Amino acid sequence: MFKPERMAILAEGKLGVITSKTAACMVRYKPRQVVCLIDSTKSGRTAEEVLGFGGGIPVVASMEEAVALEPDTLLLGIAPRGGALPGAWRGTILEAIDHGLSVISGLHTMLEEDAEIAQAAAARGVRIWDIRKPVFPVEVSRGLLLNKTGRVLLTVGSDCRTGKMTVAYELAGFLNKQGHKAEFVPTGQTGILLAGWGVAVDRVPGDFMARVMEDLTLRGLSAAPLAIVEGQGSLIHPGYSGVALAMLHGCCPDGLILCHHPGRDKIRGFDTPIPALPDLISIYERAAASVFPTRVVAIALNTYDMSEQSALKVVGAAEDETGVITTDVVRWGPETLCRALEDFI
């Protein structure tokens, strides 16, 4: 791991709040480290114009244009489905290395293990950081959290890309500003980039996922009495449900924050329907019960693509339907959520 100071972020063809999640989060939370975004389909505009935040950070058309702004690092800001290296990116990465940039990647394909890229980086003396490189003990969960002191909150979702990382990160930041002590526990590429530590749990072998969750959560609890753990995937996702259950059982959460994107009625890329919120709550609480009973204490809706009026409407409907405190943490801040956290702070 190293700390980039001047990032050019690749989001070719995909720059957007949801479609380039990592890029958007770095612009939102670390704008001073971002010198430009690369997306030839939106070049000439600013981050603010495309994303709705990020001020004057320019969107440029190519690596060549980016280099003029003197970045020290290329960050791959898009996570393609599955996480393999798209062929078209290879040239961009090699070009960046050739210009003396280090490269940060959250892909499942490890750039360090790619002979051409690794050799180019070594020859040019730049660094490669594969954020998803799995670091894990070859050991199963010890169940240490079953008798933990300290409190744990986990963000869970109806699907991928519903705001689990953002809600956990925003909430931890807000609580700390309010004088409470809370530690954000990163479990995915963007969270790791933001916090500077963590493990991409989805890349850890099945048998060790719960153990890694135990280790990460214990580290969070050693820093603060409240650990706010970034969830991954969804219990109802045909591809990623195993990761979600390992996390739910692995971190022994005292409360869950259910993240949902109200526009969506099916899992992205599948025909699997997303059930109504009360059913989702029940699915999570029942799945947790056999190992460490917990409950959904709040709902975080992702209303980024709605008007204020529509957002208020879906939030009200969710509260009526579930009886659970609901808000959009990005739109209105985490304050409302804190009303649901009396047992935790």
Added chain:
Amino acid sequence: MFKPERMAILAEGKLGVITSKTAACMVRYKPRQVVCLIDSTKSGRTAEEVLGFGGGIPVVASMEEAVALEPDTLLLGIAPRGGALPGAWRGTILEAIDHGLSVISGLHTMLEEDAEIAQAAAARGVRIWDIRKPVFPVEVSRGLLLNKTGRVLLTVGSDCRTGKMTVAYELAGFLNKQGHKAEFVPTGQTGILLAGWGVAVDRVPGDFMARVMEDLTLRGLSAAPLAIVEGQGSLIHPGYSGVALAMLHGCCPDGLILCHHPGRDKIRGFDTPIPALPDLISIYERAAASVFPTRVVAIALNTYDMSEQSALKVVGAAEDETGVITTDVVRWGPETLCRALEDFI
């Protein structure tokens, strides 16, 4: 992969039906490939005397004694919790290599990646087969099984070591002998050893487990209209639940066979209680429902440590409690189970 003809099987201090699962299964199903078992605490006896099957296969005290029987391969027949290489085994493995034996290991620690062992094997010209070496595409599930033709049965469990592999293997063998076509789909070390193909799903990174299940199940269905998939772990296991859910969603089973060891009321190594059978059925059926609804069609009890009378009693009690056909496949054969499979054969 290679086919061992004369195996010496290491089960030091652990030889038993449950405690040395892999060793016991090879003795049960491939006795002609086993020249001896190594366990100094039970040496001088036969497999039959220790396990209750396996005839005159001798139990010997050391690698040195084993070598006198001219084995061609050392199989590590015990799976220690977590799967790492116990320090004491290193000497035994190196001794085997020194005597010209190939080595088969189902440990999570890859022997091929152990410099000392790999160098010794290369120098002596023998082979190393790490059964658990994960082979997987860096791609998520495509959901192809959601619209499959063909039928899929999955064995699931209340815990590890309840008989999931054995039940799937016995049932597939029995059906084929009866003239039906069924394919056993191996997902763990012992199943892979028996069938000669498969992937240890618990060693695959979280994001790709469901995809590997899809690939394995499709291979099974290409060989026969009924795929009988070996399950792993348990949905209520604090360490392994993620693997179990990825398998449940990944292979889209039309029916489940619930395996349980009636003596056990807690998950091995944890304080987590094992719920009553009707609750377990409900946990599995509910977890499956959001992706691919299925039902528990039969219960397979593992009564190896009971008298015939006690076994009959627990089977009767399970049927009364659940209304689901119940048997012990090893004790009485898979015939009773087939009464539950009218929709499948």
